[in-house]
Amino acid sequence: MTRPRLHACAIAAFLVAEWPRYVWGWRAACLAAAMAILAAAAGSFLFRRDSRLLSVTAASLGCGLATGTLWAMFQPAHPSAPPGVRAVIAGKVQSVKSVRGRTEIMLAVRRDGRDGHPCHYEAMVFVEGSSHVEAGQWLEASGTFVVADRAPSALDVLSPLQRFEGRVRALDVPPDVGERITSWMDSSMERMSDARGGELIHLALSMVFGDTQGDLPSSVSSDFLAAGVTHLLVASGSNVGFALDMAAIPWGALLGRAWKRGRRAAYGVYALCVVWGFALLCGLQLAVLRAACGASYAIAASMCGRRVHGYTVLWASAGMAGVLDPGDLLTPSMLLSFYAAFAVCEAEALWRRMHPKRMDEGRESSSRSWLVRAGMPLVRGLVTTAVVDAYMVPVLWWMFRQWTPYAAISTAILEPSVEMLLPVLVLWSVSAAMARAWPVAFLIWCAHGMSDVGCGAMSAVLWFVHRVASWRGSLQSLAPLSLEGACAMVSGLVLIAHARVPSRRR
Template sequence: MPAIPPTGQDARPTAPADGATSSGTDVRLVLPALAVWGTAALTLGAAVAVIWSLAVVAVAGGAVLLVRGRRAGRLTAGTLLVCVAASAAGVGVRVTAVRSGPVRDLARHGERAVVDAVITSDPVERRRPGRVTFVVRARAEAVVVNGRRVPARAKAVAWDGRRAEARAQPVARDGRRVHPRAGPVAQDGRRERVRAGPVAWDGRRSLARAEPVAREGRRVRVRVPVLLLATDARWARTGPSVRVRLAGRFTEPRGGDLTAAVVIVRGPPTVLRGPSPPQRFAGTIRSRLRAAVARLPPDQRGILPAMVVGDVSGLDPRLAADFRTAGLTHLLVVSGANLAIVIGAVLALCRLAGLGRRVAPVLAAGAVLLFVLVARPEPSVLRATVMGMVGLVALLGGRGRQGLPALGAAVILLVLLDPSLGRSAGFALSVLATAGLLVLAPAWRDRLRRRLPAPIADAVAVAAAAEAAVAPVLVLMSGELGVLSVAANLLAAPAVAPATLLGAMAALTAPIALPIARLIVVPAGFAVGWVAFVARTTARLPHASIPWPDGLAGAASLVAAMAAGVLVIRSPRLRVAAAGIAAGLLPGVILLRLVSPGWPPPGWRMVACDVGQGDALALAAGPSRAVVIDAGPDPRAVDGCLDRLGIKDVPLLVITHPHADHIDGIPGVRAGRTTHLLLTTPRDPGRTARLTGRLATTRAMPGQIWRIGNLTLTVLAPTSADPPLLPSDDGTTINNASVVLLARSPDFSALLPGDIEEDAQHALAPAIPPVDVLKVPHHGSRSQDRTFLAAARARLALISVGRDNDYGHPAPTTMNLLRDLHVRTYRTDREGDIAIARANSGLVEVSRR
């Protein structure tokens, strides 16, 4: 647990120094840090001319105020302007570098080139329907331009050593359009192959139009960051400091980050140089740690490397989602808390060994450097290192007031060195969490110690202060407020330090003695097992997180609500008023809870399971029975949804089309349940059968009717079994092969169109009857046909979509279209599991969150 800086130990009856508050908190570097940080955030997306103009104006104004100013206010304003100028200049230098030069020029024209690059981060694997993409950050160091198209003019040829002109070769004079050729010419010391366009013969002369010229390859040295998107699995074996050569198509990046281009890479990397010795050492430590934890249960072997060295390669995505819901994501990355634990352990050992105050900081710093090396010196790790060193400065200085200046200096240094941190959510979370520990935690700890034992007061103060500090940023990004995160952090806290320290010991031991490391990770596994249990249990509790407006408005409203809460706590009169209001509302809340349905709600007809970026639907077919439409991407997610519904029997499992986000969860549907029959698209090439074993399978045909209990299913599409799908078919072709179903019961109807896109929707629109509920096709993508959606005349629409997905689903255009059609829309990324139930007033939506 991070140490809370002491308060009150050095209190003396003297006047505060300039920039220090009466409580002893030194805030002199807070405003400069905010000026540097805010300037970087605001100027990253601005035009280069605007950025440099701001730098010039700010430095001129700051110089005037500093030279002429004698008052404290002028000196402060001058200092702030100088900070603004320095930050703007830093951004200007970086932005100028990435927005100019051959790499950005290639991106503007969407051209292909060969690149020599040094990888700067571990490849991140992102699974999409039908394929896996590896996202790799790299630094381009050389570009070999090959076949670049440039403008050319066709004239009579003459080479005079200064300019190049091309002349079309003789053409046939028959009045037809022909393609003449121009021979190679020399220009700027390079050979240019010039090709003239079609010409027309009018009986007197040739009219030629020059087309772009293909420039032969030349090597250009560069040094700019690029983002690589690759599909070849061999990219997963690369890592930081590896120098590779690749061929790809350059595109312009989106947003205001400092990336020169996004390179779409189709083939494997050609490794020119292996990892550097430090990175090779770090890779060895990581691989041996993975070998040491290989015999632990799945959750434990995924979490322990993540907690110790930030290695998330073995982490279950659903478990990571549970950590996010529970507010424990910071435990899965290298953070200042990790460093605080390591530093604390080293200092404790030094104290036990009787080492002096001069030796202990040196050993602690050495431990930090070793930790950074093993965790890999990536930007996020270096950021966490600086934040951890801030706490070390405050702790070793013996005075809590030294922590805030150290934090301010860290922010200034980091943002000036890397202006992209100005818009980094991770950086904001690190800074705010550290600030919460330095500013809020000491006072809260002192108040809590009046009523609680000191260890409990410290733990509550740390968790509450950090959570309060970062809550606005979390709301800004996710639109959710974790109401149980403080409790989850308190429950997990006792296990974090043992897991981190034992894991670090195992990581250092594994390269030398793997059997001993395997013994060390056993108690560490128990610790991380407890953390995993806390995360899963908290995430499954009702209302573990509640919806909150996202964006700046949501963050501002949360800050206002927190400020109001502080006022209520501080004012006795407001506390009495708030208690009275709460007492009046409590009976109503209890009554509402008593009469509101539980889960699943009685009379439910249909449930859209929250399975992330995928589809999984359940249609009630009797007690403990349901027809399941698609299985989502993750067996555990759909299994949990069906467990919560109490489903034990699945008379029919329908897989609309063979994409991973619909079929990979099939084992979860069958886990502990009886599944009788599988229905697939007639164009399925057999991919689904590989996940279903010997399960009886039939193919859907148009007009087929299935009656299960009081539920009737009618197949509307596809209209033909031809042509069968091929592995080379694109995503749209496979989506349009989806089984489209019409579900009806005596008091309910729904249209379930799988992932069909705009063309298939338009063709099917005349056959669509009015229904109560529409499952929006293809997760609400922009490929929607208005006539199809309007033909359904649904009152309710469900969108099964994953939070923070890479596709931008649901598309704003689709949401606007549904709004124009007066359809009430519900989304699994915000509502969780969504049930449609029959009530006295008609069909109602009940969400599990």
């Protein structure tokens, strides 16, 4: 068995033991571990009695069980009070919704009981009447846990959600560093903007740091949803890559020259600081956390002088996320993030098969017409986004029963455009911040100029998204799809992508 496959099996075995132990308890963990050992034994037999697979799997299962037990001891994933008993919980508001005269608050519970001991689970808090609560706020809820009156869905099983009824009160918890910095940038940019700037500024910041505070108007969010480009409003792996690209500029110009020896290690440490600093700025959203884990693994590998493939990075990021935050490992957001990264790897692999690199590519590219050179990235973007969207169809269908047929087109056009715009947005925020800190006439003039450019660019993005969203059939509702159906569809797509035409026998 190859080393990448052993690596993948080790991480899978670790997660198989750790997550059920933490979320479901000993019985589920032991059952999962037994099944994993059986599968590893069968695999070892198939792979010419390779005993490494069995030993690696056993060791990983042991590590997973130990890690899951430690998490369960210090930060349980279940409420301490049974249903019907009065309880007090506290946590951060994820989303708020008003339905039929009552408010439904999705709470990431981090404190449980009167003593406020640490915990890690999600609860839906039902509050009678309207309650002025906003995302990102810390709340304390007092009341009782209740049992759901419906059978749990597959997602409920993967990511248990507790139901809680009672009253809430706001807690005075100071915002974290990321929130404070983005709020400061928001207000600085708003000072330098003209009319209707607020919405565009929120949009610009959402594209860089994600819309964690729910600042965007619902009409804008709806347009992005219908155009199939909601991922642009969420900080993800591409944003982490962008942060690294931006950070490489001062490194190359200033910092890198200071290190004559150990330059690779120094840059690795610098890049790790940038990645995790950016993740902190984004409020450690799950997609960014996964991307930061993957980037850290790739950076560490490059510090050791090794190249790693996308799938290896994906597995490594799953393992790191499992160690850092097992409670959120199988939440819908994290699942979508992992699956989207897998789809991107698949699309890239398919593109490489279609257009393998050749040694004389550089020589040929100079002789190509400018039309081909300009059009090839667009074609590549269109093909890869179409493949990614094709892979996303089963999962989005299962989770949301939605399909956005124009997503590939809008993503292929918008994503490179937004990548080009990101430096402008950074300059916009930096100039606004500098003008606020040192209100010199020149800086203010620069900030106003950048504000005009940034607002214009964001207006163009908004216009395009609105146009696509208003096309006929831009957001399709789909018939219900079960988890089994979704898995079958994904398997079918993977089969199409990797099935080989039988070779001719002589």
